[in-house]
Amino acid sequence: MSVLIVGTTALDSIKTPKAENPRLLGGSASHAAVAASFFGPVKLVGVVGDDFPRGYLRLYRGHGIDLEGLQILPGRTFHWSGEYEANMNRRRTLLTELGVFETFTPTLPNSHQKSPFVLLANIAPSLQQHVLNQMARPKFVIADTMDLWLNIALAELLKLIRRLDALVLNDSEAQQLTKEDNLFIALGKIHKLGPKYVIIKQGSHGSVLSSPRGVFLCPAYPLRQVVDPTGAGDSFVGGLMGYLASTKGSIDDNIRRAMIYGSVVASFCCEGFGLQQTTRTTRAGIERRVRELEKLTRF
């Protein structure tokens, strides 16, 4: 089944202690869409300016991503610039130029409104809701978010959360949302806000799912080199949803394995700048790492 993905489609300029890469293809929807594309059909909803490189459109198409929902408007593409510290665990934003994103209203083509799987990648919660309002009874809706929305749009975010099947957020965001240091108590508090499934990302330490079948501790794939972690969280949730949409059976039956797939796609993301390494991988390469993770966790 197909996955509808809405989020940012951006140009990212990324500085690390070792290198500088201007105007890479980035944004939450770009990372999530490429990640999901390894498993089945993906419909991308977003906006770019008329400065958006044609090569990036070709890249999307090369991954079989449906671009009917991608608006190309006069003006500049959303541009984010950030810098990582030596250990890659901290980054700071150097610059954010909204460009055409400032007035973006995601309008879904008719063909998109019946997508059974919906991924509301990181973007303003009001826009995530706007997309959801246009959908006809999706089977499974997941959303990602970030600290920015907790700070400036909490009420909208809480409204959104009530409507989700699953919420994905990182450990510091979970702590901020619940005012609770303990991760497992925080999970319980987030369930009370609405979602049946809550996933807390912990970077190189993996992620934790809380679901009707209990808690699942999902490992991160061990990496000997992290080149650029930008988009790893988006790749994780993209891979997760792509895999989930490709499976038969219940969400409960498949969501643990879906997280493993998400974790593996995220590992490829970290090995190159922007989408460089993700786009180079194959389904066979993903399967190899999934089998490795099985061996790495067996006892």
Add this chain to the structure above:
Amino acid sequence: MSVLIVGTTALDSIKTPKAENPRLLGGSASHAAVAASFFGPVKLVGVVGDDFPRGYLRLYRGHGIDLEGLQILPGRTFHWSGEYEANMNRRRTLLTELGVFETFTPTLPNSHQKSPFVLLANIAPSLQQHVLNQMARPKFVIADTMDLWLNIALAELLKLIRRLDALVLNDSEAQQLTKEDNLFIALGKIHKLGPKYVIIKQGSHGSVLSSPRGVFLCPAYPLRQVVDPTGAGDSFVGGLMGYLASTKGSIDDNIRRAMIYGSVVASFCCEGFGLQQTTRTTRAGIERRVRELEKLTRF
């Protein structure tokens, strides 16, 4: 088979944001010995002063711990006092009184010299070596250490590491020892210092083993409340060695599961001050959490 454990036997005064507990039974060898005692016979080697509460000797004996190697000398018992911050991830030492520990030389009774399993719990590396020098061809020697010895006794520590089958240390210590941020590269560098097995502890994120059969990602048991993490690392390695000494077959066959048992005993340790919760648990309670960890990681 029996496990010989040498390390500190101390009184710990522990302050957390919620409570204050003076002169609890503590020290690396105390935590490790009680943890190992759930699986089989344990011989404790250490020193205490004549102020050491008799109740604590009874506690050791209640766990079947052989105290022939515990010296009781005139003077004061080693006393450590520390304070934890709200999230329990950071602690600072308020006071360290060495007492009888200052001139401690561990001398092994004859009956101890043939112990097949040796755990050199955290203590000065020169003392760890002194114990090793008295042993007759042990089957498996593991050592734990701490940042203090990396700072003030690195040469002695490196000499010790060459003689070990396994080294256990935490992530920041591994980074300090190897000057390497990446955990998986650090593991490779530590193997080159001698040990066939290297285990890096990551607190609530679990631990990682590197061994001839590859890497194992060992989860931490999810806790909804951490009362006092003092001794969790010692409990981990104690439980690990206790289980390993109780099994048949090769180290390679059993070490992953041994880490799981260590992880579970450490989880009980964190749930009470000092040894309060560890001493209350049972083998059945440990087995329950091991089965839970199987469910929490299956995909």
